[in-house]
Amino acid sequence: MVNGCRVRSNLLDIQRNSFRSFLKKGLVEELRKIKDIAHEGFRISFQTDNVKYKKPKISAEFALKNGETYSLSVHIPVEVTYNNMFLVRNKYILFAKIPLMTEKGTFIFNGNKRIMVNQIIRSPGVYFEKNRYNDSIFATLIPTFGSWLTFKIDQDEGIFVKVDKIKTAIPLINFLKCLGLSRKKFFLYLNDPIFIETLQESESYGIRLEFFEFYKIFFPNEVNVRFGNARKFLRSKFMDPRKYDLGEVGRFRVNTKIYRSEFFQSNRTLQPEDVLGIAHYLIELKKGMIPFDEIDDLKNKLVRSIGELLQSQFRIILNELESSLKEKLIFLYKNPSEKTFRLSRFFNSYFITNRIRKFFSVNPLSQLLDDTNSLSELTHKRKLSPFGPNGLNKERTKLDVREINTSQYGRVCPIETSEGKNAGLILSLAKDVRVDKYGFLESPFYKVLRGKIETNKGIYFISSAQEKYFTVAPFDVFRSSQSNLLDKNKLLGVKRSKIFSYSFSKNIDFISISTDQFTSLGTGLVPFLEHNDANRVLMGSNMQRQSLILLEKEVPFIKTGREALINRESDATVLAKSSGKVIYSSLKKIVIQEEEYCANIEFFNKNYSFFNLLGCLNEISQKNFKLIKKVNQKIYFLESPKKSNHGVYIQKIPIVHEGEWVRKGQIIADGMSTLRGGICLGKNVLVAYLGWEGYNFEDAVIISERLVFEDIFTSIHMKKFKTFIVNDEKKGENISMFIPNASLKTIKNLKNNGIIKIGSEIKAQDVLIGRIKVKLKNTPKNKMLIAFFGNKVRKDVSLRSPRSLVGIVTSVEILCKKSNCSVLIHVAEKRRIQIGDKIAGRHGNKGIISKIVPSIDMPFLPDGTPVDMILNPLGIPSRMNVGQVFESLLNLSSLFLKERYKIQPFDEVQTSMNSKSFVYKKLNEARKRTKKDWLFNPNYPGKAFLYDGRNCRPFDHPVAFGYAYILKLIHMVKDKIHARVTGPYSSVTQQPLRGKSKNGGQRFGEMEVWAIEGFGAAYLLQELLTIKSDDVLNRSEALFSLINGTYFSKPNIPEAFKLFILEMQSLCIDIKIFTNNYKKFD
Amino acid sequence: MKYLKIYVLRSRLLKDGNLAFFKVKNLQFFDKNFFVTEIRRYLLLDLESWNITNVMFFVTNNLKNTSTFHVVHNFLGLEELKQSLLEITKKFKLLRFKLCSKSYQGNKFFAVLNAFEVKDFLSGDIIFPPHLKLLNSRELLFTKISFNITLKILLKIEAKKASFQKPIKRLNLIIEKDEFFDNYMIFDLTTDGSVTPFNAFIKALQSSNLVTLTNA
Incomplete structure (x- = not known):
């Protein structure tokens, strides 16, 4: 529990601090373990105290552009001796290259932005549980690394120990004797009759037998085991710090659980006393004296961020390195000398670098950054995943793990999680959460003393384990805005020891710092959150992450106060690193002149002893000296337009002008999803809730043509095309603009070298890189062509644009790495909204556009303004997301009153029915000020009689309408729509392949077959299952029949059926088909 | 024979020349909704x-x-x-x-x-x-x-x-509800300046084929 800290909500601190601590402590800690490697007379010592880090040679932008890794190099001095003879003295070697985290918490790995998702796992320590099925009590001792120990207490047989997943159990007494516990201690602590009997029994055996017994569990087939080996094995298994480590957390938790004091603080291996303590605890549990542990409580869960994950990976790599070094030393040198010995022959930095690279590319926690917009980027960095190394197994996750726990309050968002199979597993951190030194999550609270909130005393960060000792109240109970006093005479809702109850204010110890303390970033962006069903808020917060950046940006009329916070930490914006004056600002760079006044240090240093003597060192200010003006120019390069990982166009635009003063931390350049620091994910559009000709049935949405033609929901996308060059003589491939049989239209934009020009407009199937193949395969067709035309036959193997793409080539790059060259082409594309695109509000109200109606036909308001979007009113009652109605009405009044609002979640804290009364009040105010009476009618508040645009008649009933903040989501129909006439077939079944990328066919499943059968359309079904699928002979003939206008030939037996028969035959089932014409299947 | 009587309602104090109200009196019996819709459609859809x-x-x-x-x-x-x-x-x-x-x-x-x-x-x-x-x-x-x-x-x-950037910025209409005095239709027109409201309205009337305009 730490007090006195102001919550600054540094959203990426978890990632940053973790990586920093890895570089400062973790790496050196691991290196110390292989400090001295001694083998066969050789001794290699790494001087771990003098580790040096070198900055990356390239900038992050350069790495991103050129497909390289932004990494830091680690240099360590090494000393090698052979029989006390120096072979290498104190030589710095490049030890490894580690990907370096950028300021915004990302890694640039092979030109892609990646992040390492935080892992949430069971903390090392000891857990006491009860088996649900047989009521047996057991304890699990989990180390940071090493074997898990399970202790089980039976009804009458005593306590047994299991190691890892090995089924054979050994009696606790034997195990303790092997660990070297004295008899005296044993009797002193475990004064239970069961143990005394078993101990007396075991006295008859010697200690040797117990060791052998233990050894046999692991190696059952081994005979003639030596006692020394068995003892060594046990020792290495649990007592060698390199093979078994409880970790700092594990030791702390074992100490607090068993000893109630800091015992064995420095020793992190297993101690016999630990086992004894666990046994004692188990006996107490059996007696029913103490409660069991709740596994899903956050106090038992630990957050492992990038630093810890990298450290544990490093541990494995260094162990591998040690064994590899030992092997190499023997084989390479027999009689080495200082002259002949070469360090590079047995040690190469690639050994470690490659393994780290593998870790970054293979680990499930290392993911491509979701940079659809700035919110998705930050949410991705603040995710918690239980998967990954030492994590949960996806198939074995029980329901208990997924459930919300009360300990999550203020630490993990109870709302934001993914839908589907990972529901409740992948979580999101709450806004102001902090991670303590062990990795437990802490939430900020204010101290309450005698019913008064002590804000002056600062903020206390409390972990879940500490929280159970206090009475904690939510911020909602605090209503007064004048004083910090809570209501003395009223019973307030509080939580103590995980139980919700009512209590008077004098009993409260802590209170939350805000009403939205429990929400994650995405959830916190939803206004009127408390009026929505949690399931829909979940969808809303997830869909905000999928919203596309629009060409015309607009901030919402109603905000929640999180917007600026998100932008500051997102990669999309650029922050000023220090205060200064802008002297240059353009699309490429911003130059800020920093002016610093500092004291004349030379004068100060000369007179230091004199001032010190006088004792006035602290009183001397800089004013006493002649100030020197230091001028620095800081250049901020804005990256050129580029593609995000999800194909969204990204550009940074400066928002400061020359001569402007900026302060440290100010946003100086906007990203695509930000507008002057505010987050803008969608557009405020006029919506009406009414049924319109059935076109908005089942969540479909009708939009006005205005949204299409005025580019209101237009987004820009970028596509990357890459091909390897190219003039390969072996394969006989050339790049050229002279492509055989290509129309002039498709190649008109090619340059002489065969690569497309920058700025050219491309349409479907245009050639991007003209490539021809000179050496053709020896097929009969090619032979014939060569016979006719000689050796000038060329084959077109050009890279063409996909069918659906229409765009402009924005960049062409030729990248050369050694002898391999590749061409990279970027194509930008403007996409207007169209039928089939997915849109959503912030309240989980999603839908697909079903019709685009001319704005003249759309219903219009009593002042003649046509509505932009028609939503189905039936989408609200069953979904229970009433927040959207509040939002649309308040937006409406904000537009007419020219006001902008910031809505506090759970604002019922002020007055009851606060949202409703506030919205009505504002609407009424708008009515009075604008003299538009239809804005608010007390008989049907929030509704008005709208007119049908087609006949100018009013609708029968008043209609709810207003402005809603609508998002265009990344699921666009253009990426998904697909049709096939002919295409590839599977080689085995001869049926069409699956998937758009393979130009596959549409599956006609069993339910579809039932439908056709239901209608009795036998010939249609036969056609679908034969000539349109796997009737190999007739499917090619069908085309000719169509051309010639003849009848289709009679369908043959499908290939899949033949395969089925063959499979049956291979199972020794003799199957024959008897038809009029007997056919045999081979 | 007159079919319609049009009043242009404009205050002299109104500086904005792009805003005008037209009060139309229907002297001939035809469906007011149809007439209004026709005018509106022309102004919002067909005006170049x-x-x-x-x-x-x-x-x-x-x-x-x-x-x-x-x-x-x-x-x-x-x-x-x-x-x-x-x-x-x-x-x-x-x-x-x-x-x-x-x-x-x-x-x-x-x-x-x-x-x-x-x-x-x-x-x-x-x-x-x-x-x-x-x-x-x-x-x-x-x-x-x-x-x-x-x-x-x-x-x-x-x-x-007009598919993009229409010349008519805003168009509103009122049809008198009362059974006895239902002869008036009021058009409230705001243009972007490329065309005056009066001209736009006249063009709409001409194109509607409902009335024949003469200089008189």
């Missing part, structure tokens, strides 16, 4: 307006002393300009025009903007053909911050039916 339909950017490098202009695409970010070309295109498309000469029969114009100097370029800097008048001439289009390049912008202006 002049819009910029295409913007092309040409750039030359002054450092190389060449006079050849190269076409550049809209997604290019030029360091010499404060705004991106995408943003500039967006601003161009918002400009409104008015045809001055009634004799002009064509439906296409080209205009050009030469950006040599280092300054803020306003919409008034565009060189238009004499028949066309720019309505919003004080709009800031872009800022050029360097002499390194010369920019030429070619604009294509076409007369099109």
Whole structure:
């Protein structure tokens, strides 16, 4: 529990601090373990105290552009001796290259932005549980690394120990004797009759037998085991710090659980006393004296961020390195000398670098950054995943793990999680959460003393384990805005020891710092959150992450106060690193002149002893000296337009002008999803809730043509095309603009070298890189062509644009790495909204556009303004997301009153029915000020009689309408729509392949077959299952029949059926088909 | 024979010439809703307006002393300009025009903007053909911050039916509800200046084929 800290909500601190601590402590800690490697007379010592880090040679932008890794190099001095003879003295070697985290918490790995998702796992320590099925009590001792120990207490047989997943159990007494516990201690602590009997029994055996017994569990087939080996094995298994480590957390938790004091603080291996303590605890549990542990409580869960994950990976790599070094030393040198010995022959930095690279590319926690917009980027960095190394197994996750726990309050968002199979597993951190030194999550609270909130005393960060000792109240109970006093005479809702109850204010110890303390970033962006069903808020917060950046940006009329916070930490914006004056600002760079006044240090240093003597060192200010003006120019390069990982166009635009003063931390350049620091994910559009000709049935949405033609929901996308060059003589491939049989239209934009020009407009199937193949395969067709035309036959193997793409080539790059060259082409594309695109509000109200109606036909308001979007009113009652109605009405009044609002979640804290009364009040105010009476009618508040645009008649009933903040989501129909006439077939079944990328066919499943059968359309079904699928002979003939206008030939037996028969035959089932014409299947 | 009687309701104090109210008295019996819908449809759908339909950017490098202009695409970010070309295109498309000469029969114009100097370029800097008048001439289009390049912008202006940037900014209508005094229909028209409300309304009446307008 730490007090006195102001919550600054540094959203990426978890990632940053973790990586920093890895570089400062973790790496050196691991290196110390292989400090001295001694083998066969050789001794290699790494001087771990003098580790040096070198900055990356390239900038992050350069790495991103050129497909390289932004990494830091680690240099360590090494000393090698052979029989006390120096072979290498104190030589710095490049030890490894580690990907370096950028300021915004990302890694640039092979030109892609990646992040390492935080892992949430069971903390090392000891857990006491009860088996649900047989009521047996057991304890699990989990180390940071090493074997898990399970202790089980039976009804009458005593306590047994299991190691890892090995089924054979050994009696606790034997195990303790092997660990070297004295008899005296044993009797002193475990004064239970069961143990005394078993101990007396075991006295008859010697200690040797117990060791052998233990050894046999692991190696059952081994005979003639030596006692020394068995003892060594046990020792290495649990007592060698390199093979078994409880970790700092594990030791702390074992100490607090068993000893109630800091015992064995420095020793992190297993101690016999630990086992004894666990046994004692188990006996107490059996007696029913103490409660069991709740596994899903956050106090038992630990957050492992990038630093810890990298450290544990490093541990494995260094162990591998040690064994590899030992092997190499023997084989390479027999009689080495200082002259002949070469360090590079047995040690190469690639050994470690490659393994780290593998870790970054293979680990499930290392993911491509979701940079659809700035919110998705930050949410991705603040995710918690239980998967990954030492994590949960996806198939074995029980329901208990997924459930919300009360300990999550203020630490993990109870709302934001993914839908589907990972529901409740992948979580999101709450806004102001902090991670303590062990990795437990802490939430900020204010101290309450005698019913008064002590804000002056600062903020206390409390972990879940500490929280159970206090009475904690939510911020909602605090209503007064004048004083910090809570209501003395009223019973307030509080939580103590995980139980919700009512209590008077004098009993409260802590209170939350805000009403939205429990929400994650995405959830916190939803206004009127408390009026929505949690399931829909979940969808809303997830869909905000999928919203596309629009060409015309607009901030919402109603905000929640999180917007600026998100932008500051997102990669999309650029922050000023220090205060200064802008002297240059353009699309490429911003130059800020920093002016610093500092004291004349030379004068100060000369007179230091004199001032010190006088004792006035602290009183001397800089004013006493002649100030020197230091001028620095800081250049901020804005990256050129580029593609995000999800194909969204990204550009940074400066928002400061020359001569402007900026302060440290100010946003100086906007990203695509930000507008002057505010987050803008969608557009405020006029919506009406009414049924319109059935076109908005089942969540479909009708939009006005205005949204299409005025580019209101237009987004820009970028596509990357890459091909390897190219003039390969072996394969006989050339790049050229002279492509055989290509129309002039498709190649008109090619340059002489065969690569497309920058700025050219491309349409479907245009050639991007003209490539021809000179050496053709020896097929009969090619032979014939060569016979006719000689050796000038060329084959077109050009890279063409996909069918659906229409765009402009924005960049062409030729990248050369050694002898391999590749061409990279970027194509930008403007996409207007169209039928089939997915849109959503912030309240989980999603839908697909079903019709685009001319704005003249759309219903219009009593002042003649046509509505932009028609939503189905039936989408609200069953979904229970009433927040959207509040939002649309308040937006409406904000537009007419020219006001902008910031809505506090759970604002019922002020007055009851606060949202409703506030919205009505504002609407009424708008009515009075604008003299538009239809804005608010007390008989049907929030509704008005709208007119049908087609006949100018009013609708029968008043209609709810207003402005809603609508998002265009990344699921666009253009990426998904697909049709096939002919295409590839599977080689085995001869049926069409699956998937758009393979130009596959549409599956006609069993339910579809039932439908056709239901209608009795036998010939249609036969056609679908034969000539349109796997009737190999007739499917090619069908085309000719169509051309010639003849009848289709009679369908043959499908290939899949033949395969089925063959499979049956291979199972020794003799199957024959008897038809009029007997056919045999081979 | 008169079918309609139209009153133009305008206060003398009203400075905005683009706003007018028309009160129409229906002397002949026909469906008021039908009449109103017809007028509205014409005004919002069929009224032609002049819009910029295409913007092309040409750039030359002054450092190389060449006079050849190269076409550049809209997604290019030029360091010499404060705004991106995408943003500039967006601003161009918002400009409104008015045809001055009634004799002009064509439906296409080209205009050009030469950006040599280092300054803020306003919409008034565009060189238009004499028949066309720019309505919003004080709009800031872009800022050029360097002499390194010369920019030429070619604009294509076409007369099109209103799909984008309609000449009628707002149109509202009221039909008297009362059974006894239901002879009035009130049109509330606001235009963007390319056409006067009166002219627009007359055009709508002419096209509706419901009434025949005479000079009388």
